[in-house]
Amino acid sequence: MAHKGRPPLVTVQSHILERQRAHPLATGDFSWLLSGITLATKVIESQVRRAGIVDVYGETGDVNVQGELVQKLDVIANETILRSLGYRGNVGIMASEEDDEPHIIKEAEDGAKYIVLFDPLDGSSNIDVNISVGTIFSILRRKPGIDRNAVNDHILQPGVEQVAAGYVIYSSSTVFAYTTGDGVHMFTLDPLIGAYVLTREDVRMPEKGKTYSVNEAYCRSFPEGTRRYLDWAKTADYKLRYVGSLVADFHRTLLRGGVFLYPPTDDAPEGKLRLLYEANPLSFLAEQAGGAASDGQRRILEKVPKSLHQRTPLIVGSKSEVDRVLSFTS
Numbered sequence: 516m517a518h519k520g521r522p523p524l525v526t527v528q529s530h531i532l533e534r535q536r537a538h539p540l541a542t543g544d545f546s547w548l549l550s551g552i553t554l555a556t557k558v559i560e561s562q563v564r565r566a567g568i569v570d571v572y573g574e575t576g577d578v579n580v581q582g583e584l585v586q587k588l589d590v591i592a593n594e595t596i597l598r599s600l601g602y603r604g605n606v607g608i609m610a611s612e613e614d615d616e617p618h619i620i621k622e623a624e625d626g627a628k629y630i631v632l633f634d635p636l637d638g639s640s641n642i643d644v645n646i647s648v649g650t651i652f653s654i655l656r657r658k659p660g661i662d663r664n665a666v667n668d669h670i671l672q673p674g675v676e677q678v679a680a681g682y683v684i685y686s687s688s689t690v691f692a693y694t695t696g697d698g699v700h701m702f703t704l705d706p707l708i709g710a711y712v713l714t715r716e717d718v719r720m721p722e723k724g725k726t727y728s729v730n731e732a733y734c735r736s737f738p739e740g741t742r743r744y745l746d747w748a749k750t751a752d753y754k755l756r757y758v759g760s761l762v763a764d765f766h767r768t769l770l771r772g773g774v775f776l777y778p779p780t781d782d783a784p785e786g787k788l789r790l791l792y793e794a795n796p797l798s799f800l801a802e803q804a805g806g807a808a809s810d811g812q813r814r815i816l817e818k819v820p821k822s823l824h825q826r827t828p829l830i831v832g833s834k835s836e837v838d839r840v841l842s843f844t845s
């Protein structure tokens with residue numbers, strides 16, 4: 516209840532508890548897990564904010580499972596999340612986009628039912644030029660009746676099985692967005708108090724948006740239907756906005772409407788983005804905000820993953836804009 520008209524000061528944890536009272540996640544269990552994520556992202560934010568000062572720019576010289584040069588901040592972000600969530604007790608398995616294999620959390624309680632999949636610092640190659648980057652997470656529950664050691668069987672669940680998903684965008688301000696299937700809610704990190712404070716509740720993606728977001732440099736290798744859509748969009752006075760950092764492009768699309776596409780290309784015939792660590796969590800958020808997400812043939816959230824680092828084409832945004840793309844491509 517707002518006191519004398521002033522909006523209440525709501526943090527992520529209190530929001531989860533308030534909104535989840537009627538939900539199976541109402542136990543403090545889940546908000547305790549989420550507080551591990553908010554803690555980790557505050558540490559990451561402090562490193563990203565000071566990248567030029569603390570020598571964390573640049574590459575480690577290593578190459579990750581995705582075949583990408585590992586940036587120092589990738590390593591810091593990855594370790595920070597593993598250290599923050601690995602001791603919450605209720606997380607049994609963690610899988611990072613940066614690591615070949617999942618992590619079985621030995622310190623977990625016997626019944627540790629949560630699985631956390633994450634991209635610790637998406638878009639990190641942009642850090643050296645001060646472009647927004649982000650952390651993306653997806654939360655599943657262990658599948659009942661499956662051998663606890665059959666780790667991949669627990670992880671390779673379709674996106675509809677996610678119990679929560681979210682991201683943090685490190686930009687002009689640091690914003691934490693999450694859903695547990697009860698709408699999308701956003702919190703801005705207040706550096707003065709070190710807390711995420713509720714700034715947008717029940718976010719709705721605009722029905723329409725005359726903005727498309729794609730790397731048109733590859734358009735010669737896009738599927739023919741995609742190329743026809745892009746030609747149509749230009750005749751329909753659409754704008755092109757493309758940051759090249761997924762969380763930034765998605766955050767803008769979520770708030771302003773429009774459509775983001777990463778189609779198949781000659782270099783990435785299955786698409787570049789990862790199903791488990793990027794497409795599934797962002798598609799869950801998009802649908803919860805009234806939007807849609809497809810791989811061009813089917814709903815992203817219904818895809819049954821075959822491997823940990825599986826890639827997928829992604830078309831995500833306002834439902835009518837996604838449908839428009841599909842009218843050309845499927």
Ligand code: P6P
Pocket residue numbers: 637638639640730759760761762764787
């Ligand atoms: P391209 C960043 O490397 C990333 O994984 C996403 O953040 C971003 O959407 C995409 O790649 C950009 O890829 O091929 O346009 O540079």
